[in-house]
Amino acid sequence: MSRPNTGEIDPKDTARAEIRSYAIGFVASLLLTGGAFAVHLSGLSVSWKIALICAAALVQIVVHLRKFLHLSFSGEQSREDLLLVLFSVCLLAIMAGGTWYVMADLGERMHQSGMDGAPMHSMSAD
Template sequence: MTHEQRERRSYFIGFAACAAWTALAFGAVILRLDQITALWIIGVSALAQVVLQFRYFLHIDFSRQKREDLQLILFSALLLAIMVGGTVWILADLDKRMM
C-alpha cells in the first residue's frame, strides 16, 4: 500500500467515524430523549469528534515528534478556557451587582 493510499484510507476512516458521531448526536435530538441524556450524548459526541479530527485529519498522535504539536494545542485550549471563564465570571459578578 502506498503512502497516498494509506493517507486516503485514513481520511475515509476519519470521515466515516465523524459522520457516525454526528448522526448519533442528531439521533439523540430527533428521538426526543430526555434533556439530560441528550446533552450527555451531544457532549460525548463533541469530544469524540475533537479526538477523531486531531488523529485522522491533523495527524496528531502520541509519537515524539507530534507530542509538541499536541502540547501547543492543549496550551492554546487552556488559554482560551481561562479567557472565556474569566469573562463569564466578570459578567456574572457585574450582573449580580447591578440587580
C-alpha cells in the first residue's frame, strides 16, 4: 500500500521535516524527564508525586513511539505495526495489571488478618 516515490517531493524538505520531528521528540522527552525529576525534588504530597510521575512517563512513552519509533496512530501505517503494539499492550495490561492487582489484594488481606505470622511467608514465595 505504499505510494510510489514519484520524486516530486524534495528530499531536502523531507529531511528538514524529519530532523525537526526528532528535535521535537528530544525536547519533549527532555521536558518530561526533567519534569519527573523536578516533581521528585518538589514538596508535593506523595500521591500527587506518584500521579505526576506516572503521567509524565506515559506521555513520554507516547512521544517516543511517535517521534523515535515513527509509529503512526492515525492510520497512515501500511503494516499491522499499530495492531501488534495494541495487542501486546492489551496482553501486557491483562498479565502485568492482573499480577499486580492479585498480589496487592492478597497482601492487603494478609495484613488485615494481622500478625507477622506464618501465612505472610506464602506471599513472598510466589
